[in-house]
Amino acid sequence: MYKDLMIPMTGAGADEDALALAIALAKSHGAHLTVLEMVDLPMPLTHPWGLMPDATMYEAHAILRERGAKNLARLQARLAVESVSSEARLIEALYSEASRSAARHAYDADLTIVAGAVGDNADSVVPHAYFVDLLLESGRPVLVVPPRSAPAPMRRFAIAWQPTRQTSRAVHDALPLLEQAERVDVLTIDEDGTPDPQQSGERIVRHLIRHGIDAHRIVRPCLDQSVATSILRYAHEAGSQALIAGGYGHSRLREWVLGGTTRELLIGADLPVFFGH
Incomplete structure (x- = not known):
């Protein structure tokens, strides 16, 4: 909590x-x-x-x-x-x-x-x-x-999963929210058709289940869309009420230096997005 x-x-x-x-x-x-x-x-x-x-x-x-x-x-x-x-x-x-x-x-x-x-x-x-x-x-x-997004309670989450430090940090920082969820989808956008060599998506699902979370593994292709667009499309189709994502960026001299997907989610999401860094 x-x-x-x-x-x-x-x-x-x-x-x-x-x-x-x-x-x-x-x-x-x-x-x-x-x-x-x-x-x-x-x-x-x-x-x-x-x-x-x-x-x-x-x-x-x-x-x-x-x-x-x-x-x-x-x-x-x-x-x-x-x-x-x-x-x-x-x-x-x-x-x-x-x-x-x-x-x-x-x-x-x-x-x-x-x-x-x-x-x-x-x-x-x-x-x-x-x-x-x-x-x-x-x-x-x-x-x-974002403006006019649905109010709490948030009960259905989609995790934009990548096997990175930032995404792992986001998921674990969000555990107090996820433990109150009705359903959590661990979503991977397949950009090139190759499976995750470490099966990290399956492992994080099992980890969440051990926390008592109703977690499910989801894989979707890009379909000639950006990763962020594919994530948001799935979130709407699945009825997700919030996203969990790694926030990618670097220190800068008063300039934006954000990763492409982070920036696209920031400016394009019309539902709450939980970012970890």
């Missing part, structure tokens, strides 16, 4: 969907939920002798802090009517991006929930930045909740 959940408010349209799912998970696991109201403060102007005082910047900071305080009060009122242990914090990010500040606050969480965004456009930049920093810098699993 998870005992500490965390969710940052990104300002994205799916924040409310993600918060509703986080509250539902906190109730079902008897977990404490921490909600972060993020205030992203622009950096002061600089000149060769250091930071330059700027009345306009101070005014902008005051406006953002006031907005953050109002949002915090609304979050506290929302949480007060829910039967979960919870707290809401105001986090100011000035000398670091808000998404990286959120990642540092996730160190003591069992799971971080974050809003997602379907597509790759201007509206998705901020939520995707939160996902990347949480995935690569927090050391914790991340559950991405």
Whole structure:
């Protein structure tokens, strides 16, 4: 069971969907939920002798802090009517991006929930930045909740299985969810017609069954589609309510460096995706 959940408010349209799912998970696991109201403060102007005082910047900071305080009060009122242990914090990010500040606050969480965004456009930049920093810098699993996705309880899961460290980490970090599932499909997309030489898919199914999980081995061909498209197609056909996947990426200087399937699932999934790294 998870005992500490965390969710940052990104300002994205799916924040409310993600918060509703986080509250539902906190109730079902008897977990404490921490909600972060993020205030992203622009950096002061600089000149060769250091930071330059700027009345306009101070005014902008005051406006953002006031907005953050109002949002915090609304979050506290929302949480007060829910039967979960919870707290809401105001986090100011000035000398670091808000998404990286959120990642540092996730160190003591069992799971971080974050809003997602379907597509790759201007509206998705901020939520995707939160996902990347949480995935690569927090050391914790991340559950991405796209807009208008089905609320909890999640009872049917599909695992996008590959015999890799990232996917193994995702599966084992997701065990508290999988142990409450009605059915778990361990899905392998066959790209070249060759079987897994280590039969790792069969082994992970047996491992999950030993945990009391109703796990099933599924193999599907790509059919001239990308791996991510094939995964999502199966998930819809099978009635899966969430995906479990390895999150592939590398540290970078403020650039996205995500694996192809990870990125496609991030921008294309319309159901929650649990990523481990």
